[in-house]
Amino acid sequence: MAASNSDDRLADRLRGIPGTIFSEMSALAVRTGALNMGQGFPDRDGPESVVESAVEALRTGRNQYAPGIGVPELRSAIAAHQQRHYGITLDPDSQVLVTTGATEGIAAALLALVDPGDEVVVLEPFYDSYTAMIQMAGGVRRPVTLRAPDFRLDVDELRGAVSDRTRLILLNSPHNPTGTVLTRSELESVADVAREHDLVVLTDEVYEHLVYDDHEHVPLATLPGMFERTVSISSAGKTFSFTGWKIGWATGPRELVHAVESAKQWLTFCSGSPLQPAIAHALNHEAGYYDGLARELEKKRDRLCEGLGVLDVDVFKPQGTYFVTTDVRRYGYRDGLEFCLALPERAGVVAIPSQAFYDDAEEGRHKVRWAFCKEEDVIEEGIRRLAAAELGA
Numbered sequence: 001m002a003a004s005n006s007d008d009r010l011a012d013r014l015r016g017i018p019g020t021i022f023s024e025m026s027a028l029a030v031r032t033g034a035l036n037m038g039q040g041f042p043d044r045d046g047p048e049s050v051v052e053s054a055v056e057a058l059r060t061g062r063n064q065y066a067p068g069i070g071v072p073e074l075r076s077a078i079a080a081h082q083q084r085h086y087g088i089t090l091d092p093d094s095q096v097l098v099t100t101g102a103t104e105g106i107a108a109a110l111l112a113l114v115d116p117g118d119e120v121v122v123l124e125p126f127y128d129s130y131t132a133m134i135q136m137a138g139g140v141r142r143p144v145t146l147r148a149p150d151f152r153l154d155v156d157e158l159r160g161a162v163s164d165r166t167r168l169i170l171l172n173s174p175h176n177p178t179g180t181v182l183t184r185s186e187l188e189s190v191a192d193v194a195r196e197h198d199l200v201v202l203t204d205e206v207y208e209h210l211v212y213d214d215h216e217h218v219p220l221a222t223l224p225g226m227f228e229r230t231v232s233i234s235s236a237g238k239t240f241s242f243t244g245w246k247i248g249w250a251t252g253p254r255e256l257v258h259a260v261e262s263a264k265q266w267l268t269f270c271s272g273s274p275l276q277p278a279i280a281h282a283l284n285h286e287a288g289y290y291d292g293l294a295r296e297l298e299k300k301r302d303r304l305c306e307g308l309g310v311l312d313v314d315v316f317k318p319q320g321t322y323f324v325t326t327d328v329r330r331y332g333y334r335d336g337l338e339f340c341l342a343l344p345e346r347a348g349v350v351a352i353p354s355q356a357f358y359d360d361a362e363e364g365r366h367k368v369r370w371a372f373c374k375e376e377d378v379i380e381e382g383i384r385r386l387a388a389a390e391l392g393a
C-alpha cells in the first residue's frame with residue numbers, strides 16, 4: 001500500500017496552519033550565514049545570580065516533577081511581583097498558575113475557555129501562536145486591526161467585531177509586532193466592551209517591562225470590574241532574557257485560573273522544575289535587571305530606527321517590545337516576503353515578513369519586522385550591511 005501523504009493524515013484542527021515563520025527565517029539565517037535581525041530572542045543571557053540559582057536547584061534535588069500549579073516559592077514571587085508593580089493582590093495557591101512559557105498559558109486558556117464555533121476577538125497583526133491555538137480550540141478568530149502609521153486600537157472596529165457568538169477577547173500589550181502599548185483609555189474601551197457583553201479577556205503581557213519613553217504598561221486586570229473576567233499571561237523569557245527556559249504564568253480569579261489549570265494539567269502537567277525556583281529568585285531580587293534592560297533596549301531601538309531610516313523605508317517607532325516595523329513599499333517592494341527573501345543574499349541580513357501575522361493581506365503585505373534585542377555590535381553591523389547593500393527592487 002502506498003504510504004499516504006502525511007498531510008492526508010493531519011487532523012482538521014491543524015490544517016492550513018502554516019509552520020512558524022520564525023523557524024523558517026532563522027533557518028534561512030543559519031543557512032546563509034546572515035545576521036538574524038528577525039527573531040525575538042536576546043543575544044545575551046539574563047542575570048548570573050539566576051543561573052547560579054538554577055544550578056543550585058539542579059544540584060540540590062529539585063529535579064523531579066514540580067506541583068502541577070508550580071513550585072510554591074515561584075507562585076509567591078509572581079503574586080508579590082503583581083502586588084509590587086500593579087497593586088494586584090493574588091492568593092498564590094489559587095490565583096497563580098505556572099505554565100510552560102506564556103505559550104502554554106495561552107494554549108491552555110483557549111482550550112479551557114473556547115468551545116467549537118465560539119468567536120475570539122483578537123488584535124491583528126497577531127502573535128502566530130494565537131491563530132494556531134484558536135483554530136485548535138475550534139474557535140473562529142475575529143481580527144481587529146491595528147493600522148499604520150500609529151497602530152492604535154480602533155474602538156469602533158472592536159465594537160463591530162463583537163457578536164453574540166463572541167466568547168473571549170485576546171489582547172496583547174505591549175503588542176508584538178507593532179510595539180503599541182495600549183493606553184489606559186484604550187484599555188477602558190476594551191473593558192467597557194467586555195463588561196457589556198460579559199466576555200472574558202485573555203491578556204498577553206509578556207513585554208510588560210519592556211516599555212520606553214514615558215509610556216506605561218497598564219494591566220487590564222487593574223481596571224474597575226476587570227479582575228474577575230481577566231486571565232493575565234506573562235513569562236520570564238522576555239523580562240529576564242531566558243527565553244529558552246519557558247517559565248510563564250497565568251494569573252486571575254480562582255475560577256478562571258482553575259479552568260486554565262484544567263487544560264494545562266493534560267498538556268505538560270509541569271515543566272522546568274529546577275528553573276522555577278531560579279525564576280522566583282529573579283522576581284524577588286533582580287528587578288534592577290529588567291529596568292536596566294529596558295533602558296538599554298530603548299537606546300538600541302533608537303539606533304535601529306535611525307539605521308533603518310537610511311534605507312528608503314517608512315519606520316514605525318515602537319513604544320514597547322523588541323520590534324520595529326518598516327513598510328518597504330517606498331523602497332520599491334510590493335511584498336515584504338520578497339524583500340525578506342532577497343535580504344540574506346543582498347545584505348547578509350534576515351528580517352521577518354509581517355504578512356504572516358495578518359489575515360488582511362493588503363494591510364500586512366508590505367511590512368517587515370526587525371528585532372533590536374541584539375548586541376550593539378550586531379545592530380551596528382546589520383545597519384552597516386543594509387546601508388552598503390544594493391537592495392532596490
Ligand SMILES: Cc1ncc(COP(=O)(O)O)c(C=O)c1O
Pocket residue numbers: 040100101102103104127172176204206234235236237243246247248
Ligand atoms: C506576544 C508574545 N506572546 C508570547 C510569546 C511566547 O512566550 P514564551 O516564550 O514565554 O512562551 C512571545 C514570544 O515571542 C510573544 O512575542
